[in-house]
Amino acid sequence: MRMKFLSSICLFVLAFAFISCGDQKRSVDDASILTPSSSGRPYEIMVVAEDSIWDGYVGRALDDVLNTPLKGLPQEESLFHVSHIVPEHYDRVTNLFRNIIVIDIGELYTKASFKIVRNLHAAPQMIMTIQGPSVLDVSVFITENTKFITDFFGNEEINRTVRALNKRHNIEFSKKVQDMFGCDMYIPVDINKMKIGDNFIWASNDALTGIQNIVIYSYPYVSEKVFTKHAYVALRDSFMKVNIPGGQPNQYMATDYEHVDVKNMKIQDSFVQEARGLWQMENDGMGGPFVAHSVVDTVNNRVVVVEGFVYAPEKMKRSMVRRLEASLYTLKLPSGKDAEKKEDKK
Structure with a gap:
């Protein structure tokens, strides 16, 4: 079993036939040079609350919210990693944490509410205080605002990664995306191997463990019917079968239809x-999670698809998927003015 597994990995990597890409120099952070860097890792949240509060209704309500599973992973992983300290330990060291939730319950409040402060003690940092007059008010308020809390910290982490990518990214990949698709997109510098196909780019970090990948492709926009789950999976499979083969002729990437969730949104x-x-890799044991954005390009009457996918059977995958997801948000489609400029040059 072990030899077969290792062989599958080797065949998958060999099928890629990578070429190297470039890098971009590091730039300074937006924060003041006097502001210390925050501690903690992305998607970690520290809760400041008395033990009696954390062990009671409020703590259980907040723990349930922050430990909501992230969709689309092969094993259940929560949206955030949560730690807890009591207010007496909230000092000049611990207040440097990147994401902090403070629970403040007192009679001076007439109703439960949020108070949010950015970069108070460090950067990047977000401190959310959940305050209210009683344990019951605060616990109910937390449950009622589950989506706001998870979206707030999740979007903040995405935005932090996007800002970092704007400053430092793989230049060669961005140039190739601009040349082939007329779009701008930024990916991490360590994802520095590329394979170019017909209307398709595949980039990877080509790592020994924790393989992270980005792909981009496009197809004509025919009607809104292309945005059904069935149409999405069929189109994805048609591109992946051709462009991401395995080590044998009958091996290629496919989508696990039963474990796909789609939703519409605006960016x-x-x-x-x-x-x-x-x-999953057809006729092989490989597989993993992916996240993708399909965006309507009204200027060119097409749909541009950007996707990040991970192969890391030996690791937890939430952080890797989230990292790739941030790159999807950097996609910028050509505007009408951009199209006019290109026509003028012809």
Whole structure:
């Protein structure tokens, strides 16, 4: 079993036939040079509350919210890693944590509410205080605002990664995306191997463990019917079968239809379909999670798809998927003015 597993990995990597890409120099952070760097890792949240509060209704309500599973992973992993300290230990060291939730219950409050402060003690940092007059008020308020809390910290982490990518990213990949698709997109510098196909780019970090990948492709926009789950999976499979083969002729990437969730949303006034789910290598034992955005390019009457997928059977995958997901948000489609400029040059 072990030899077969290792052989599958080797065949998958060999099938990629990578070429190297470039890097971009590091730039300074937006924060003041006097502001210390925050501690903690992405998607970690420290809760400041008395033990009696944390062990009671409020703590259980907040723990349930923050430990909501992230969709589209092969094993259940929570949205955030949560730690807890009492207020007496909230000092000049612990207040440097990147994501902090403070629970403040007292009679001076007439109703439960949020108070949010950015970069108070460190950068990047977000401190959310959940305050209210009683344990019952605060616990109910937390449960009622589950989506706001998870989206707030999740979006903040995405935005932090996007800001970092704006400053430092793989330049060669960005140039190739601009040349082939007329779009801008930024990916991490360590994802520095590329394979170019017909209307398709596959980039990877080509790592020994924790393989992280980005792909981009496009197809003509025919009607809104392309944004059904069935159409998305069929189109994805058609591109992946051709462009991401395994080590044998009958091996290729496919989508696990039963474990795909799609939803529609808007990003910068553009319609986007988000898909999360699992991929698998047909006739092989490989597989893993993916997240994708399908965006309507009204200028060119097409749909541009950007996707991140992970192969890491030996590791937890939430942080890797989230890291790739941030790259999807850097996609910028050509505007009408951009199209006019290109026509003028011809």
